[in-house]
Amino acid sequence: MALRQWMVTHDWMIKPTAQTEWIERRGILVWIAEVFTSLGAGLYLVSLFFSNWWGMAAAWVIIMFLKIPLHLIYFGKPLRFWRTIIPFTSAWKTSWFTRGINFNIYFGTIVFFQLVVGYIAINVYPGTAWDGWYLGLGIAGGIFAFLVGIYSGFIMSYCKSVPFWNTAMLPIIILLTGVADGFALMLAIGLADTSVDLAAVETGSRIVLIANIIMMAAYVWNATYQSKTARYSALLLVKGALMWWFWLGVVILGMVIPLAISSLSLFAGEATIGLLITAIVLHTAGAVALKYVLLKAGVHTPLLPTLSYSHRL
Amino acid sequence: MRWGMVIDLSKCMRCHGCIAACQVEHFLPLGITWPRLIAWEEKADELTTFPVRCNHCKDAPCVKVCVTGATQQREDGIVWIDQDKCVGCRYCIIACPYQNRTYLSKDKDTGYFPGYGLTDFEKAGKRLYPHTVGTTEKCNFCMERIDEGLSRGLTPGVDREATPACVNTCPARALTFGNLDDPDSEVRRLIRGYKGFQLHLEHDTDPSIYYIDNGHRGV
Numbered sequence: 001m002a003l004r005q006w007m008v009t010h011d012w013m014i015k016p017t018a019q020t021e022w023i024e025r026r027g028i029l030v031w032i033a034e035v036f037t038s039l040g041a042g043l044y045l046v047s048l049f050f051s052n053w054w055g056m057a058a059a060w061v062i063i064m065f066l067k068i069p070l071h072l073i074y075f076g077k078p079l080r081f082w083r084t085i086i087p088f089t090s091a092w093k094t095s096w097f098t099r100g101i102n103f104n105i106y107f108g109t110i111v112f113f114q115l116v117v118g119y120i121a122i123n124v125y126p127g128t129a130w131d132g133w134y135l136g137l138g139i140a141g142g143i144f145a146f147l148v149g150i151y152s153g154f155i156m157s158y159c160k161s162v163p164f165w166n167t168a169m170l171p172i173i174i175l176l177t178g179v180a181d182g183f184a185l186m187l188a189i190g191l192a193d194t195s196v197d198l199a200a201v202e203t204g205s206r207i208v209l210i211a212n213i214i215m216m217a218a219y220v221w222n223a224t225y226q227s228k229t230a231r232y233s234a235l236l237l238v239k240g241a242l243m244w245w246f247w248l249g250v251v252i253l254g255m256v257i258p259l260a261i262s263s264l265s266l267f268a269g270e271a272t273i274g275l276l277i278t279a280i281v282l283h284t285a286g287a288v289a290l291k292y293v294l295l296k297a298g299v300h301t302p303l304l305p306t307l308s309y310s311h312r313l
Numbered sequence: 314m315r316w317g318m319v320i321d322l323s324k325c326m327r328c329h330g331c332i333a334a335c336q337v338e339h340f341l342p343l344g345i346t347w348p349r350l351i352a353w354e355e356k357a358d359e360l361t362t363f364p365v366r367c368n369h370c371k372d373a374p375c376v377k378v379c380v381t382g383a384t385q386q387r388e389d390g391i392v393w394i395d396q397d398k399c400v401g402c403r404y405c406i407i408a409c410p411y412q413n414r415t416y417l418s419k420d421k422d423t424g425y426f427p428g429y430g431l432t433d434f435e436k437a438g439k440r441l442y443p444h445t446v447g448t449t450e451k452c453n454f455c456m457e458r459i460d461e462g463l464s465r466g467l468t469p470g471v472d473r474e475a476t477p478a479c480v481n482t483c484p485a486r487a488l489t490f491g492n493l494d495d496p497d498s499e500v501r502r503l504i505r506g507y508k509g510f511q512l513h514l515e516h517d518t519d520p521s522i523y524y525i526d527n528g529h530r531g532v
Binding site: 022070159 | 351363365373376377378379380381382383398399400401402403404406407408409411412416417418419424431434449450468512513516
């Protein structure tokens with residue numbers, strides 16, 4: 001297409017163009033932060049289920065010292081961060097981003113106290129009222145971990161401008177993949193902490209991975225008939241520029257191989273430590289790839305739907 | 314009262330005057346433009362253009378998603394950004410169905426002559442209309458002109474002093490500004506008379522920018 005040289009053109013308005021703010025240049029920080037969101041929130045929920053103090057502590061560190069700082073560094077004006085916190089803003093009434101930031105703060109605060117109380121309950125005064133407090137704070141921490149794990153899905157699904165994200169399935173996928181990530185990290189903790197029931201973690205991992213595969217397939221399938229732009233995004237994943245990231249990273253490394261390894265125990269006894277480490281590493285790589293393809297395939301509907309959707313597949 | 318604009322596609326002659334006027338009016342850094350003129354060829358030798366800018370949607374997604382409440386909507390429908398509140402999260406840029414927001418990064422504000430200091434024009438701009446690197450920007454319908462004009466008893470869209478700079482500058486009179494809530498206003502008359510349309514109705518945003526296409530658009 002020969003455009004006149006003197007005319008400034010804005011391709012992003014007349015062609016389906018992927019969002020770049022949250023994946024390119026400094027946007028890479030958002031991608032990595034979202035990976036830590038899944039790892040942290042998922043690990044906390046799984047650790048809470050298995051009542052593993054070390055897992056919860058690791059999850060808290062991931063959220064507070066890896067995820068939140070990356071988000072802050074991404075902001076153009078990080079020192080204005082306080083403006084996002086209730087009661088300094090009322091934007092939480094409509095903005096999932098504001099809600100999410102506050103969920104993180106509540107999670108960080110509650111889980112900090114829970115970990116301190118839990119440490120005392122386990123090591124200093126076992127079998128006393130401290131246990132009750134530990135449990136109560138754990139329930140509150142679990143609620144906020146759930147919200148931390150799901151809010152980024154709502155942030156994305158709210159955007160009508162990006163049809164691929166604009167579906168109620170996305171928050172569920174983000175949460176479920178986070179829980180699967182949590183199971184993978186729980187396996188890692190189980191390699192060092194003998195109190196972890198590895199067989200039970202493997203069983204949980206199997207169930208969540210199967211659910212993830214079904215959800216992911218449904219999500220991509222749904223996108224193919226949701227709208228022209230969503231279909232374009234889905235095709236980017238299935239046979240376009242993101243094909244390798246999707247099939248190799250998300251599906252094979254992140255889902256199929258970890259599922260195969262965790263299923264080994266059904267047929268051939270417990271998986272070896274080497275295999276478990278492989279599953280953990282591959283699954284985490286899959287988590288990185290999943291966030292990448294979701295952000296990268298976020299394509300805006302063209303302002304003027306005049307041109308072909310096949311120009312960059 | 315709800316301010317709006319009608320853009321006559323058949324009159325636009327691609328002079329970029331609206332963009333230049335806005336650049337001067339708001340002392341915009343060289344790397345960004347608030348209004349844009351998009352152009353493409355549908356057929357050989359037939360160039361089509363579309364002037365675009367913030368649509369000042371009645372139900373604006375950018376206002377809803379803003380993390381701090383920096384993006385606000387006035388009672389007259391104008392959507393504006395309080396740059397002192399913006400944290401630069403860029404959620405609004407992604408949520409805008411019209412892709413009419415810009416993040417002002419350092420590389421977009423290098424000055425007119427990088428490495429040679431600021432021109433007098435740029436110095437005046439820094440004083441009169443400071444732009445904050447690390448925040449998001451967009452068209453504000455020249456709300457300073459509107460407010461100043463109204464305070465002097467002028468009518469935006471009728472009196473030049475109270476009308477957005479791009480509308481004043483357009484030599485082909487392709488841009489018309491006025492009150493969308495007034496059934497007798499020029500903008501309403503044009504929308505009625507020429508079947509004005511908005512972009513992306515499926516998003517239910519009810520934009521304040523209407524387009525009319527009263528004739529042949531090609532070159």
